[in-house]
Amino acid sequence: MDIVTFAAVVLAASPPIIFAVIGETITEKAGVINLSLDGSILLTAMTAFVVALTTNNLILGCLAGMAVGAAIALIIAFASLTLKQPQVATGFVLTLLCRDLAYVLGNPYSRVPGPQVPHTPIPGLMNLPVIGPILFDQNPVVYLSLVLIVLTWAYMYKTQPGLKLQGLGEKPAATYVRGVNVNRMRYVYTAVGGALVGLGGAAFSLLVKPGWARPYGIEGTGWIALAIVIFGGWRPLRAAAGAYFFVLLQMLANTLQSALPSVPTQVFPTLPFPLMILTLVLVTLGNADWVNRLLNRLPEGVARWLRRTIKALQTSPPAALGTVWEKQ
Amino acid sequence: MRVELREIHKRFGSVHANNGITLKVTPGTIHGLLGENGAGKSTLMKILNGFIAADSGEILLDGKPVTMTSPAQAVALGVGMLYQDPLDFPALTVLDNFVLGCSPALVPDRRRARRDLRDLCSQFDFTLDPDAHVSDLSIGERQQLEIVRLLWLGARTLVLDEPTTAISAQQRDKLFVALRKLAEGGKSVIFVSHKLEEVETLCDEVTVLSRGRVTGHAQQPYSTEKLVQMMFGQDIPRVRRQVQLVTTAEPLLRLERVTVSDWRLEIRNLNLDVMPGEVIGMAGLEGSGQLLLLQACCGLRPPTSGRIWLAGKDVTGQSYHRLRAAGVAYMPAGRLEEGLIADMTLTEHLALAEYQGGFFVDWPQAAQSAARGIERYHIKGQPTSRVEELSGGNQQRTLLALLPSQLQLLLMEHPTRGLDVESAEHIWGLLLERTQQGTAIIFLSSDLDELLDRSDRILVFFGGRVSAPLNARQINVEQLGELIGGKGFGGGGADESRG
Numbered sequence: 060m061d062i063v064t065f066a067a068v069v070l071a072a073s074p075p076i077i078f079a080v081i082g083e084t085i086t087e088k089a090g091v092i093n094l095s096l097d098g099s100i101l102l103t104a105m106t107a108f109v110v111a112l113t114t115n116n117l118i119l120g121c122l123a124g125m126a127v128g129a130a131i132a133l134i135i136a137f138a139s140l141t142l143k144q145p146q147v148a149t150g151f152v153l154t155l156l157c158r159d160l161a162y163v164l165g166n167p168y169s170r171v172p173g174p175q176v177p178h179t180p181i182p183g184l185m186n187l188p189v190i191g192p193i194l195f196d197q198n199p200v201v202y203l204s205l206v207l208i209v210l211t212w213a214y215m216y217k218t219q220p221g222l223k224l225q226g227l228g229e230k231p232a233a234t235y236v237r238g239v240n241v242n243r244m245r246y247v248y249t250a251v252g253g254a255l256v257g258l259g260g261a262a263f264s265l266l267v268k269p270g271w272a273r274p275y276g277i278e279g280t281g282w283i284a285l286a287i288v289i290f291g292g293w294r295p296l297r298a299a300a301g302a303y304f305f306v307l308l309q310m311l312a313n314t315l316q317s318a319l320p321s322v323p324t325q326v327f328p329t330l331p332f333p334l335m336i337l338t339l340v341l342v343t344l345g346n347a348d349w350v351n352r353l354l355n356r357l358p359e360g361v362a363r364w365l366r367r368t369i370k371a372l373q374t375s376p377p378a379a380l381g382t383v384w385e386k387q
Numbered sequence: 388m389r390v391e392l393r394e395i396h397k398r399f400g401s402v403h404a405n406n407g408i409t410l411k412v413t414p415g416t417i418h419g420l421l422g423e424n425g426a427g428k429s430t431l432m433k434i435l436n437g438f439i440a441a442d443s444g445e446i447l448l449d450g451k452p453v454t455m456t457s458p459a460q461a462v463a464l465g466v467g468m469l470y471q472d473p474l475d476f477p478a479l480t481v482l483d484n485f486v487l488g489c490s491p492a493l494v495p496d497r498r499r500a501r502r503d504l505r506d507l508c509s510q511f512d513f514t515l516d517p518d519a520h521v522s523d524l525s526i527g528e529r530q531q532l533e534i535v536r537l538l539w540l541g542a543r544t545l546v547l548d549e550p551t552t553a554i555s556a557q558q559r560d561k562l563f564v565a566l567r568k569l570a571e572g573g574k575s576v577i578f579v580s581h582k583l584e585e586v587e588t589l590c591d592e593v594t595v596l597s598r599g600r601v602t603g604h605a606q607q608p609y610s611t612e613k614l615v616q617m618m619f620g621q622d623i624p625r626v627r628r629q630v631q632l633v634t635t636a637e638p639l640l641r642l643e644r645v646t647v648s649d650w651r652l653e654i655r656n657l658n659l660d661v662m663p664g665e666v667i668g669m670a671g672l673e674g675s676g677q678l679l680l681l682q683a684c685c686g687l688r689p690p691t692s693g694r695i696w697l698a699g700k701d702v703t704g705q706s707y708h709r710l711r712a713a714g715v716a717y718m719p720a721g722r723l724e725e726g727l728i729a730d731m732t733l734t735e736h737l738a739l740a741e742y743q744g745g746f747f748v749d750w751p752q753a754a755q756s757a758a759r760g761i762e763r764y765h766i767k768g769q770p771t772s773r774v775e776e777l778s779g780g781n782q783q784r785t786l787l788a789l790l791p792s793q794l795q796l797l798l799m800e801h802p803t804r805g806l807d808v809e810s811a812e813h814i815w816g817l818l819l820e821r822t823q824q825g826t827a828i829i830f831l832s833s834d835l836d837e838l839l840d841r842s843d844r845i846l847v848f849f850g851g852r853v854s855a856p857l858n859a860r861q862i863n864v865e866q867l868g869e870l871i872g873g874k875g876f877g878g879g880g881a882d883e884s885r886g
Contacts, residue, residue: 219495222487226476233474236438237488238459378478386438 066193069307074204075100075262075277076302079284080291081211082128082255084298087288088215089248090228090379091136094150096256097281098157099131103260105165108271111264112173120174121261128257129250131157136249140242143383154281161275168271176200176266200266207255211295224248228293228377231384241384259284283332286339292374301338308334345373388449388465388543388575389414390435395444397430404430405441406599412544417566417576419590421583423618423673423833427599428579429471432546435577436468437461448544459488467537468546473529477522481515485536507535511565527558534565544575551585552674553651563589581672583614583872615868619835637699639663639827640684640796645693647683652851654679656693659846659856661796661829664822668842668859669831670871675848677831681798684829685717686710698795714795720804722782726789729775733757733768733785740789760788765813780806787814794821799830803837815841835864835871849876 079096086093093099103124111120131153138149176198184195194205215221223244226234231241263277264270283305291298308331316327344350350369354362390412397405404427412418420428434441437455446453448464455461458468475484485504486495501517508515513531521529530550537545547566551559566576566589580586586593587609595603595617603617638660645657654676661667669677682688683695686707694703697713707717719725727736737760738753757770764784768777774785783806790797802818803811819841822828832838838845839859847854847870854870869875 218493219486219488219490220493222479222483222495225479225483226487229476229478230474233476234488236458236470236474238457238462239488375478 063189063192065310067196069303069310070193070201071197072267072310073303073306074200075259075267076280076284076287076306077204077208077299078259078262079256079281080287080298080302081207081295082252082259083284083288084252084291084293084295085211085224085255086132086249086252087380088224088228088293088377089245089252090231090377090382090384091139091245091249091252092146092150092381093132093135093249093253093256094147094285095131095135095153095157095281096284097279098154098161099128099253099256100260100263100277100281100284101161101275102131102157103128103257104264104275104277105161105168105260105271107257107261108173108264108269109165109168112168112171115174117174117176117265120265121258124257124261124264125254126257128260129254132249132253132256133246135253136246139383140245146381158278162273165271166273170270170272173270174265175269198266200262204262208295208299215295225377228379231379231382232386235384235386256284279332283335286335289374289376290335290339290342292342293377304338305331305335342372342374345369346375389447390466390544390575390577391445391447391450392431392435393445393447395431395434395446396442397427397434397439398442399430403599405434405444408444408596408599408601410594410601412575412577413592414575415570415573416591417570417578417589419586419593420577420579420596421581421586421593421614421618422596423581425598426581426596426618428581428596429548431596432468432548432577432579435461436466436546438468462537462540462542465541465543466546467540467542467544469530469533469537469548469550471548471552473526473533475521475529475533477520479521480517481519481521481524481532482517484521484532485517485539489536489540503539504535507538511535511568512561513565525554525558527554527562530554530562531565538569542574544577545569546577546579548579549581550578551580551582559585581618583611583618583672587611587614611872611874612865612868615835615872616864619833619868638696639665639698639825640829641696642684643694643696645683645690645695647679647688647690647693649679649688652676652679654851654853657853661827663795663825663827665827665844666819666822666842667827667829667856668838668845669829669848670835670838670845670867671831671848672871673833676851676853677848678800679851680846680848680853681717681800681829681831684796685715685798687717714791714793716790716794716797718786718790718797718799718802720800722779722786723775726786727774727782730773732771732773733761733766734770736774736785736789740791760785763817764788765810780810784810784814787817794826797821797826797828797830799828801832802830803834804832811837835867839864839867847871849873852876 079100083093083096106127107120107124110123111117134153135146135149138144139146178198181195185191187195215224223234223239226237226239227241227244227248235241268277287301287305288298290301312327312330316322316324354366357365392408392410395405395408408427408431422428430439433439435446435455437457437460446455448466453464476487482497482501482504486497486500489495489500504515504517513535515528515532521532524532534545550562554562566578570576578586578590592606593609594601595614597618605614640661642657642659646653646655648654657680669680671677679688683690686705686709689704694701696702697715702710702713723729734754734757737756738748738750741756754770760766761768761770764787766781766784766788768781774782777785783804803814806814818828842859844856845859845867846856847867
């Protein structure tokens with residue numbers, strides 16, 4: 060497989076994780092943690108598939124996934140922002156609940172053939188050298204994921220409401236003083252983020268892993284998406300890069316599996332997960348004291364180079380992430 | 388803009404934070420709002436700014452009554468406020484901070500904003516890099532950013548809440564120049580502070596608050612003693628304690644050229660001998676270095692140089708726990724924050740404080756101790772009451788009841804804050820009983836009468852500088868007030884921050 064085809068394959072497999080990661084980035088940017096990703100992706104994948112199957116309408120399926128994702132997110136927002144309950148606990152319980160709910164409700168539709176997002180190359184653009192086959196010989200969901208990344212970035216950093224969104228997660232009090240209804244906007248962004256997570260679920264069951272089954276085979280992806288948000292430093296472009304990196308690792312694992320049949324089949328599919336965790340450790344190295352102490356002992360030139368690299372990789376969460384704001 | 392607040396009342400639970408406050412600010416002036424911490428200044432300003440709502444009272448801008456519903460609305464009406472902790476976004480750039488919330492437009496006009504920011508900065512001689520991150524700015528620069536931002540949004544009245552607490556002397560001078568310029572340009576400035584000398588140098592007029600009420604009003608030129616009296620209030624003089632200096636050969640506590648500092652203040656080369664049974668009072672505006680000394684004496688803040696001797700033993704740099712075992716106790720001012728565990732009962736507190744050894748708690752004994760403490764310190768509560776249910780005064784009594792019975796040195800912040808005169812008398816009776824047994828007491832207080840009545844000697848703190856110990860019998864309230872205001876400490880201001 061040449062590199063262009065490989066890149067196209069990575070891109071084709073990435074929309075679910077891109078949607079989930081961008082959605083969660085938006086939610087956390089507003090200061091709310093939606094920890095339920097692993098469960099809500101399963102539940103929304105099931106919902107999207109079942110709705111698309113029974114109505115024979117892909118768009119309705121996607122919308123159903125988004126609605127369920129938003130509803131789950133709103134439960135977290137209500138529990139946290141209105142009832143002042145811990146977000147992590149609510150999110151975790153919802154993870155388990157949604158997973159089991161998906162399997163129970165989806166059981167009759169297990170291994171039933173259903174609709175699938177069609178391949179729709181863009182005429183003209185698809186013939187461009189290199190980027191043509193990578194970017195434009197895909198399907199609408201992939202195009203949407205690419206547009207979403209750019210749009211989210213532009214919204215967050217170029218627009219007034221985007222600035223306010225950043226403010227929500229950084230310092231709600233200061234955002235309030237600048238005329239923002241903090242809790243209302245947090246509700247909105249939590250729901251928007253949840254809807255995108257739901258779109259991610261739909262992209263699984265209608266595109267990347269069409270159909271429904273028990274087990275569905277994507278368990279754990281939600282946790283990875285949460286990790287990628289951290290890896291991405293709560294910035295959409297970098298988070299997207301992290302998502303592509305993870306899918307790349309998965310694809311590499313597949314390729315290696317066929318190249319090295321003697322290795323047990325459990326090894327390669329698992330490999331991307333520890334690798335992702337390792338990357339995460341690397342990214343957060345700069346936050347640890349002992350690393351700085353270690354660097355001080357190294358020769359000046361090496362230390363400076365390492366320090367700069369670590370600093371560039373380092374990320375810090377929105378300052379008010381996971382906290383509830385109350386005026387007085 | 389003429390700003391008028393009329394009969395503002397605000398209660399938080401049982402605390403009457405603003406008790407019928409009336410304030411008038413003339414356009415084109417800098418109006419000082421002076422008072423100790425907890426006098427109700429911040430509450431009043433947050434009401435003016437729409438951050439909190441008053442229980443009753445009126446706000447008039449240029450003679451027209453207004454209802455402030457939010458800070459954003461206040462800005463729209465021309466009232467901008469700089470909060471004590473800057474309400475900005477450290478993670479964003481200066482320009483992003485500047486434009487955040489500036490207009491309803493979807494995409495802010497950054498080019499225009501950049502130009503306006505530069506123009507405003509040059510007007511006031513501020514140097515702000517629009518592309519720097521706010522986290523890399525000093526507090527002073529962050530204030531400058533807030534000032535130009537609020538002016539850009541059309542503020543005609545600027546409220547500054549304790550703006551000088553965390554900035555360097557140069558930045559303070561720059562700030563003052565800018566504020567004068569604003570006033571000359573017809574804007575009104577309300578300068579909230581507990582620092583006398585700053586209010587004296589900067590403000591055209593000053594209103595003094597104490598315990599939620601207006602206790603005075605003055606105009607340039609000021610009389611420092613009068614301002615101090617307005618700030619601290621003055622009760623009928625009480626009977627002073629008879630001094631009986633124990634003169635043993637050896638002091639109980641000896642500080643030898645001790646230097647101790649935190650991030651903004653430094654006490655340099657302090658020498659002090661404290662005799663057994665002696666009571667030392669520490670006077671001064673809040674945050675002038677009294678805490679540093681207390682913390683150094685109890686091992687919470689190791690001195691950067693110098694030596695501390697306790698009963699002939701060198702205890703420099705020893706931990707709080709070591710010193711506690713050696714008979715030093717520290718009673719903090721933050722009752723629920725530092726001194727007590729909000730959710731635990733009196734009995735549980737005593738069980739913790741009187742650790743008897745062994746794995747299991749002797750509950751009957753702890754309950755007995757609690758009952759004894761309740762009786763001895765007149766605590767209004769049961770052994771099973773949780774301390775957060777107690778009133779402030781009773782929490783204070785609980786703190787006192789928790790002190791070990793055998794002590795060498797007792798360090799206290801505001802020993803009787805929140806107590807009525809009678810209870811204070813009772814508490815001091817118990818404390819002075821301890822001194823009969825040789826316990827030395829060092830305490831800080833903002834109550835001048837308490838200082839004069841209870842201490843043998845008084846140390847006055849001013850911006851990290853410490854006066855020689857004064858015999859409490861030989862000075863009066865007026866002299867003490869002058870010293871607290873900085874007279875006799877030579878030139879320069881308080882809080883000369885380093886860095």
